[in-house]
Structure formats: structure tokens, C-alpha cells
Amino acid sequence: xxxxxxxxxxxxxxxxxxxxxxxxxxxxxxxxxxxxxxxxxxxxxxxxxxxxxxxxxxxxxxxxxxxxxxxxxxxxxxxxxxxxxxxxxxxxxxxxxxxxxxxxxxxxxxxxxxxxxxxxxxxxxxxxxxxxxxxxxxxxxxxxxxxxxxxxxxxxxxxxxxxxxxxxxxxxxxxxxxxxxxxxxxxxxxxxxxxxxxxxxxxxxxxxxxxxxxxxxxxxxxxxxxxxxxxxxxxxxxxxxxxxxxxxxxxxxxxxxxxxxxxxxxxxxxxxxxxxxxxxxxxxxxxxxxxxxxxxxxxxxxxxxxx
Amino acid sequence: xxxxxxxxxxxxxxxxxxxxxxxxxxxxxxxxxxxxxxxxxxxxxxxxxxxxxxxxxxxxxxxxxxxxxxxxxxxxxxxxxxxxxxxxxxxxxxxxxxxxxxxxxxxxxxxxxxxxxxxxxxxxxxxxxxxxxxxxxxxxxxxxxxxxxxxxxxxxxxxxxxxxxxxxxxxxxxxxxxxxxxxxxxxxxxxxxxxxxxxxxxxxxxxxxxxxxxxxxxxxxxxxxxxxxxxxxxxxxxxxxxxxxxxxxxxxxxxxxxxxxxxxxxxxxxxxxxxxxxxxxxxxxxxxxxxxx
Numbered sequence: 001x002x003x004x005x006x007x008x009x010x011x012x013x014x015x016x017x018x019x020x021x022x023x024x025x026x027x028x029x030x031x032x033x034x035x036x037x038x039x040x041x042x043x044x045x046x047x048x049x050x051x052x053x054x055x056x057x058x059x060x061x062x063x064x065x066x067x068x069x070x071x072x073x074x075x076x077x078x079x080x081x082x083x084x085x086x087x088x089x090x091x092x093x094x095x096x097x098x099x100x101x102x103x104x105x106x107x108x109x110x111x112x113x114x115x116x117x118x119x120x121x122x123x124x125x126x127x128x129x130x131x132x133x134x135x136x137x138x139x140x141x142x143x144x145x146x147x148x149x150x151x152x153x154x155x156x157x158x159x160x161x162x163x164x165x166x167x168x169x170x171x172x173x174x175x176x177x178x179x180x181x182x183x184x185x186x187x188x189x190x191x192x193x194x195x196x197x198x199x200x201x202x203x204x205x206x207x208x209x210x211x212x213x214x215x216x217x218x219x220x221x222x223x224x225x226x227x228x229x230x231x232x233x234x235x236x237x238x239x240x241x242x243x244x245x246x247x248x249x250x251x252x253x254x255x256x257x258x259x260x261x262x263x264x265x266x267x268x269x270x271x272x273x274x275x276x277x278x279x280x281x282x283x284x285x286x287x288x289x290x291x292x293x294x295x296x297x298x299x300x301x302x303x304x305x306x307x
Numbered sequence: 308x309x310x311x312x313x314x315x316x317x318x319x320x321x322x323x324x325x326x327x328x329x330x331x332x333x334x335x336x337x338x339x340x341x342x343x344x345x346x347x348x349x350x351x352x353x354x355x356x357x358x359x360x361x362x363x364x365x366x367x368x369x370x371x372x373x374x375x376x377x378x379x380x381x382x383x384x385x386x387x388x389x390x391x392x393x394x395x396x397x398x399x400x401x402x403x404x405x406x407x408x409x410x411x412x413x414x415x416x417x418x419x420x421x422x423x424x425x426x427x428x429x430x431x432x433x434x435x436x437x438x439x440x441x442x443x444x445x446x447x448x449x450x451x452x453x454x455x456x457x458x459x460x461x462x463x464x465x466x467x468x469x470x471x472x473x474x475x476x477x478x479x480x481x482x483x484x485x486x487x488x489x490x491x492x493x494x495x496x497x498x499x500x501x502x503x504x505x506x507x508x509x510x511x512x513x514x515x516x517x518x519x520x521x522x523x524x525x526x527x528x529x530x531x532x533x534x535x536x537x538x539x540x541x542x543x544x545x546x547x548x549x550x551x552x553x554x555x556x557x558x559x560x561x562x563x564x565x566x567x568x569x570x571x572x573x574x575x576x577x578x579x580x581x582x583x584x585x586x587x588x589x590x591x592x593x594x595x596x597x598x599x600x
Contacts, residue, residue, distance in 0.1 A: 267379025
């Protein structure tokens, strides 16, 4: 009897393990949260000091089109810190790459899930996984030695520019969008397909009227993830875009992205100087954009379900 | 295998790997307490030299470690002026870099580097005057025909703003004028390969990067050769600086002496494409005055 009372009074082995597990996961979570919060705080404090400490107007920064932070404009007594060329460059390569990649990604994943399931998964799955794993410097190097000379011989100019960047990013985001689309298509319930076929739909009608409609939110999420990857990609784009902080006049003139200017400049500036602060502001824009992409994904997830 | 068994194995593996990691970290820890460690940070152009000299130095001075990192001129100067590192490597005078308080920094010039205009081979030009360089890089001239070459568009390729090579080229090649916004690349090797493959391209790089894939043009009829820099005839060159914060500590001073010693200056310096400071028959001051030695 005593034994039982004791057992009931004490924490059992499993309860102890339970609380240990809880503590470990809580510790892991709080570490991650601390890291994220401190990165945000650091980038924000650095990035915002351009506006508060160096007295740059937000409007001049976001909509100015001349970027040369080490030179002071004699008229306004302000350095040239117009970041519009880079912002525009980043958005252009991102959207163009996503627009070009999406049809290919949807086509590939439909083939893999609906048309030739066996062959698709056997051959395409490893190929796509391989593409995801290729380091970006390899993509950039191939872009530099293959894509840039090709663009140069077809369109003239130097070959560096938005178009080369788009082509490289297209190959880079394709596997991301494809593999996520495949997952979405696979999660469309089987009875949707069966019902469509049962009422006499052809396979193609079933695909575009039912499967694709049901998978739309998932596909949109996949595209946004691909865009987030493209937006943050630095190395590969930097190698092929030309890194000229100029407004892009056409798709083959040298341009730049936020990331390319950031990686080029950060070692050549002095911490705490305006030239350094404006680079942190570019980093802040990148961070805010990745937050926006995240929110978009959530919004799609919440609103887009088929009713 | 029972579940609890598996848990034990996982825990053991984790514990062993953590212990191994800590052990390795301990075994390879920074032995600065027992020996001396000199840290140098900064210019990537100077990095290979200081690194190679540091290795040699550590061989003859056992117990001393020279730890060399890149990061760029700006990083080097700001770190050394904050006292975070012993040596700050720079391609430019600290006074020329914005945001640096140069008062407390002591300049040690360890080498000279000459910078040549690089041209694509098909342009057909082998000589440019500084006035022509200025016209090309400020955008006044946009076709090679206007400076005596083929009818071809000029493609300017710059190094990143703030790079030492670019600063030197603008100061001495463009006579202080800034280049217009154009393509930028963040390394000289990249610049060379782009100039070699892009029709009508012009850029600039240190003499060490000259090879037969590109044309290194002479400036004002003076060829980009070490001896012409040494005599003061060739205009585009700069000192490679190593800065210390105040008077260097004895062990750091010893290393700096080693860098400028006859031995290093006559072997390592030419091997890595720099020009020895002992060969220079002129000196150039911060304000640009050139004095014959």
C-alpha cells in the first residue's frame, strides 16, 4: 500500500521525460526566436540610421535614380543615394523569372502527377532534386560562360543585363516551384478526379477544370516561394547582371539588384559611414520584402481554398 | 532494437560528437596566450602578399602566428582604427577614405602596385593618353573611332565603388575625375576575363593581372612596366599600405620590418606582381607631389 502511495505522490519516469522534452523544445524555439529578433533589430537599427542619423529622405532613397553614395550632389548637398535602379532591377528579374518559370513548372508537375506518374516520379523527381542542390555559384558560372556570350551574340551589347539574370534565375527557381507544385497536385483528393471522370470529363478537362482549380492556392504559394528565392539570390545574379546601378533601359543593358550592390560594396565601406549605412538600408529592404513574401503566402493559404 | 535502446544510442552519438567537437576546438585553439598572434585585415589586393610573408615569418619565428583576413580596404581601416586588429591593409592613404580618423594611424608602405588600362584585343589600340582615358571613362567619348580605334561602341567595366584599384585609377588615370556609372565587377580576375571576351570593353587592373588575353595599353606613350613605375614615368600606381593604430607593439614592428626587408622585397614582392619599395626612385606624397629620391 505504501509503495503505491509513494508512486502516486512522485513524478513518474514518463512525466519527467515529458517535461524534459518540453524544456528542450522550448529552449530550441527560444534560441531561434532570439536569433531572428536580433537579426531584425540589428539590420533595422543599421538600416534606419541612414534616415535618422544621416538625414536622408525616405523619398529620395526609394525613388531617386542616381546611385553613387560617395559623391555629394552639389545642388542638394546630399549624396546620390537613389536606390530605385536596384529595387527595380530586383523586382524585374524576380517577376520575369517567375513568369517564365511558372508554365514550365506547372507543365512538368502535371506530367509527373497526372499523365505519366510512374515515369515522372522515377526520372523527373531525382532530376528536380538535383537541380535544387546545385550551388548558386555554379549557376552563375554557367550563366557567365554560356548565357552571357549567347545573349551578346544574339542581341548585341555586352550580354550582361536583366535578360541574362532572368535566364539564370529561371533555371534556379524552376525546381523550387516544380517540386512544391507536385506536392500540391498530389494532395488534391482522389475523389475529385474520380467524380470528374465519372461524369464524362476527358483527362485534360479533369486537369484544368478540377485539379488545377483545386491546387491554385498551393501553386500560387509555390510561385511566391520561387520569387522569394529569386529576390534573395545574390551570387549567381551578380555574375551575369553587370552590376551597373543604372535604370535598366532595356533587358540587355547592364543593371543591378539589391543583393548584387550589397555584396559588391560591403567590404569597401567603413562601418558607421553613410556609404555603409545605405547598404544596410538595402539589406533592410531585402528583409522587409522576404517578410512580405511570407505574408503573401499566408494570405493565399487562408483565402484561396476552393469552396 | 527496443525504443529505449535506440534513445540511448542517439544520446551517446550526440554526446560523443559534441565532445569530439569541443576536443578539436580545444586542440586547435588560438594559442595566442602562449605565442604571439598578429592579426591583419583589409585589402584583398594586399592579402596574398601579407599572407605569404606571414607564413614565411612564422617559419623563422616559431610561436608567432600571422592571421590575415580580407574584407576590403574599408573594413581594414575601420577595424584598425577601432583597435580591433593589429594591422589594417589598405590600397589607399587612410586620409583618402571617408569615415576614417587618420590621426592616430601610422602608415607603413610595404609595396607599390601599378595599374594598367586593359583593352579588348579587337579594338586595335595600344596607347591612350590620360586625356583620352578621362574622355572615355566620363562618357564624353562613346565610340572607339573617336580615339583612333575601330568603329565600335565603348563598353566600360569598373571595379566596385570604393575599391582601391578603382580609386587609384580614377585619381591618376582619370586625373581625379569620377567614372560614369557603368558595369561593376568585384574582382580583377573577373574584370580581365570580361574584357577579354566582350567586344569594345575597357577596364583596368594591377600589372599582375596582365596576360595575353587582353591588351594592356600604354599611358601617354609609357608602357605599363615595373621599371617605368619605379622611375616615375608611368603615372598610374599606388602604395600598398599597412596601417597600425599608433606606434606598433615590438612584435608587430618586427613583422613590419620583415615585410620591408631586402629578402622579402626581392623575392616575394616581384613574385606576386607588386613592385618593391626599394626599387622606387621616386616617392609620392599624399598630396600627389612626386619627389626624386
